[in-house]
Amino acid sequence: MKPVHRAPTIAVTKERRxxxxxxAATPETVKKLIASGFSVVVEAGSGTTASFQDADYAAAGATLAKTAKEAIGKADILFKxxxxxxxxxxxxxxxxxxVATLNPHQDKDALQALAAKNATAFAMEFVPRITRAQVMDVLSSQANLAGYRAVIEAAEAYGKAIPMMMTAAGTVAAAKVFIMGVGVAGLQAIATARRLGAVVTATDVRPATKEQVESLGAKFLAVEDEEFKNAQTAGGYAKEMSPEYQAKQAELVSSHIAKQDIVITTALIPGRPAPKLVSAEQVATMKPGSILVDLAVEQGGNVVGAKLGEVAVTANGAKILGIPNLPGRVAADASALYARNLMAFAGLFLDKDGAFAPDYEDEILKAALVTQGGKITRPELTS
Known part of the structure; x- marks a missing residue:
């Protein structure tokens, strides 16, 4: 007979930010978590804004709690x-x-409070980009939807048609869309803009992205010098480029930006303010009614003049959209993907016999760990 283990309890509460x-969990993942050996408590109303109802959580096997305090009090694990x-x-x-996206470089207060409570906290942003962790990669799952939604938001704000249309009354020209930063979000933005019929160009400092851009039917634009050829980290992130390269790239894209109808910027550097990709001078060259969508606005923004949570209208009539939390605008799908990421991560807390026995030397858990034993575990987060 297999040994009987106490089922570790996972709590899921409403998002209060x-x-x-x-x-952080859906009825689908609740059912699977319970099947794998967890019990789940969900605060009533947690899924309402993502179109998941309490009755569906209960049907999946979750216990419903009236308050966050009730849900969390006896839980071994809190999903957020x-x-x-x-x-x-x-x-x-x-x-x-x-277990949450803790924004640890910026939200030091929450990190310190978790340490003071002697919580063992994992920042999902720090899950390493290795093969066995792909299913846990929240940055990719959420960026994919952010890139999609950025194009939809741009199309709504643009006020003109995106595809070319030929009618008896004349031809409507296709919109020109320029994607700056070709990570997961950028690639999805390219694919979405192409599906809508736009003429798409894209740029990135990582040479590996050129083939990806062209495979989606877009044109690649970059200064392809020696620095460009070595502009990618082993983890697949863009390196911060030298001032000299940035000047050359800015010169190349300046004339290009002036001709664009929509510009979408997606560049982020982990733990650092977002790099400035579009200057005030470049924004000033854009046509009236043109749109810029800054996906990095929550980390300072790629576009000079972008304002978090606002639509900034420039003197020349361009609009800069500083929309926060784009994945949250497709909350049902974003939640479903995120919940699956967390479900896979939770599997690391169980040993081969199904007992609750986290191995903190596991390379994934070790990389994501940010507080334990009353301390912040990563020195770079304490300064």
């Missing part, structure tokens, strides 16, 4: 989309595990 519509707020941290039992 401003404008967060996603949820964003970092828990003070009242949730206060409700944690000592040594409880917290």
């Amino acid at each position: 401003a404008a967060e519509t996603r949820v 989309v964003r970092a828990p707020v003070d009242e949730e941290i206060a409700a944690l039992k000592a040594g409880a595990i917290v």
Whole structure:
């Protein structure tokens, strides 16, 4: 006979950070978590903004709790989309595990509060980009939807048709869309803009992206010098480029930007402010009614003049969209993908016999760990 183990309890609560519509578990993942040996408690109303109802969680086997405190109090693990707020941290039992996108470089207060509570906290942003962790890669799953939604938001704000249309009354020209930064979000933006019928160009400092851009039917634009050929980290991220390269690239794209109808910027560097890709002078060359969507606005923005949560209208009539949390605008799908990421991550807490026995030397858990034993575990997060 297999040994009988106590089922570790996962709590899921409402997101209490401003404008967060996603949820950290869905009825689908609740059912699978329970089947794999967990019990799940869900605060009532947690999934409402993502179109998941309490009755569906209950039908999947979850216990419903009236309050966050009730849900969290006896839980071994807390699943969140964003970092828990003070009242949730206060409700944690000592040594409880917290799994969320913690924004640890910026939200130091939450990190310190989790450490003070003796919580073992994992930042899903730090899951390494290795083969066995692909199913846990929240940055990719959410960026994919952000890139899609950026194009939809741009198309709505643009006020003209995106595809070329030939009619008896004349021809409507296709919109010109320029994607700056070709990671997961950028590639999805290219694919979405192409599906809508736009003429798409894209740029990135990583040479490996050229083939990807062209495979999607877009044209690649970059200064392809020696620095460009070595502009990618082993983890697949873009390196910050030298001022000299940035000047050459800016010169190349300046004339290009002036001809574009829509520009979407997606460049992020982990733990650093977003690099500035579009200057005020470049914005000033754009046509009236043209649109810029800054996906990096929550980390300072790629576009000079971008304002978080606002649409900035420039003197020349261009619009800069500083929309936060684009994945949250497709909350049902974003939640479904994120919840599957967390479900896969939770599997690392169980040993081969199904017992709750996290191996903190596992390379994935070790990379994502940010607080344990009353301390912040990564030195770069303490400064």
